[in-house]
């Protein structure tokens with residue numbers, strides 16, 4: 126079997142979605158992915174390159190891409206934009222120091238043509254920390270209300286306790302599904 | 310299969326009913342056997358599909374890589390027209406190869422991915438180099454070639470760190486949140502300490518410090534060090550990550566889950582890290598195992614949840630050094646004889 130056949134087969138599968146998880150390094154992307162997949166989160170290393178996990182959820186097959194957020198890797202993000210259905214932007218709610226950096230990266234990202242049409246879920250992560258900013262504060266700091274180009278939603282969560290991870294992903298799936306699978 | 314046992318049971322049950330039961334059981338067993346064979350066959354098939362995919366990927370990638378290398382090496386000494394054509398072809402092929410890699414990622418292992426990524430990076434590097442050398446300045450360019458040149462200049466900016474945001478403005482950061490940020494800023498030549506009551510489970514920030522000695526007795530959630538020069542900073546177990554940015558000529562020591570070091574030079578780190586340490590844009594960073602101790606260290610380890618027995622202090626990933634096989638020149642381990650053992654203030 127040639128690669129093209131395999132790729133075609135993969136894409137033909139119905140109810141399959143491609144989710145791209147981005148954000149600054151240390152935001153908790155890999156932890157979210159592993160938690161969602163029920164894996165041990167105490168041994169997670171900084172991501173050199175990317176992780177991919179394929180999950181089954183509510184009858185959907187999710188291909189979740191977690192791409193490293195180090196400065197030296199951000200320029201590679203664009204290599205992963207193609208055919209992204211949903212974008213998960215993860216924010217370290219306790220990292221006040223880099224919120225401006227975070228805002229800047231997000232707004233640059235949303236200008237990308239290849240991400241046009243993708244649904245945006247913002248995870249205000251690390252809510253279990255006493256110093257975490259609320260999702261309202263982050264919504265304001267990142268100026269989310271100015272986003273008109275994408276469907277978006279912000280959800281506060283903790284990758285450590287698992288709080289709200291599911292409801293976030295459920296919202297994302299519903300929004301994407303409404304767009305993709307009800308067209309016909 | 311245990312037919313003996315099967316028939317042994319039969320003698321206990323009476324007449325037709327018993328025989329039917331046996332029949333039924335045998336049939337079920339046979340079905341299970343068939344299912345099992347079927348399952349194994351499928352497993353084997355999907356295994357071989359996986360191998361096939363991998364094989365196809367590796368051979369295609371190799372072939373394309375060699376083809377691009379040939380194109381590039383054929384540029385030296387060739388005349389301008391040929392060089393233009395070859396460079397253009399190589400540019401397109403590299404883009405295609407990147408796409409092929411992206412599409413194949415689902416079934417590649419981390420190792421293969423890394424190998425392929427660094428091979429691609431190398432190709433892009435030599436393409437840029439040859440273009441630089443071989444092509445005359447833009448004003449002599451043909452129309453057709455300008456397009457390619459544009460593409461490449463885009464790639465060149467790609468390989469540099471994309472957004473060199475200036476260091477976060479401290480005023481900005483503290484706005485509305487001063488009550489929640491803990492640490493020290495803008496100090497010179499001081500001896501500074503914090504206790505566990507002050508820092509446990511909090512984000513601690515030390516910034517713009519020079520010639521200071523800092524002792525943090527406790528277990529913060531995260532520790533940020535920014536703009537540090539000639540300091541000695543010791544900290545109890547950090548539950549998640551330690552973040553270092555722009556640190557020079559300093560000695561640091563702490564246990565943590567992850568260590569992320571950026572733009573740091575000539576600094577020693579006495580480290581306990583339960584997952585990994587990484588460096589990015591660093592030189593002259595050296596590592597040794599954590600050796601500082603203070604009376605409540607054990608307690609703070611418990612608060613942090615870190616595993617005291619797992620220390621990967623000498624496994625450091627360099628994000629600026631992706632070449633597999635050759636170790637990064639940007640970090641070293643401190644020889645045992647040179648390690649600091651006395652941490653008295």
Ligand SMILES: Nc1nc2c(ncn2[C@@H]2O[C@H](COP(=O)(O)OP(=O)(O)O)[C@@H](O)[C@H]2O)c(=O)[nH]1
Pocket residue numbers: 148149150151152153154155156157166169170171172194215250251252253254282283284285286530548549550566567
């Ligand atoms: N307290 C807390 N720590 C978290 C949470 N999510 C991630 N972390 C920690 O943050 C650090 C970075 O997480 P990681 O998933 O590697 O970040 P990534 O760079 O975005 O992939 C790790 O030390 C995690 O344990 C969270 O929800 N709460």
Ligand SMILES: [Mg+2]
Pocket residue numbers: 154155156170171172191192193194
């Ligand atoms: Mg990661």
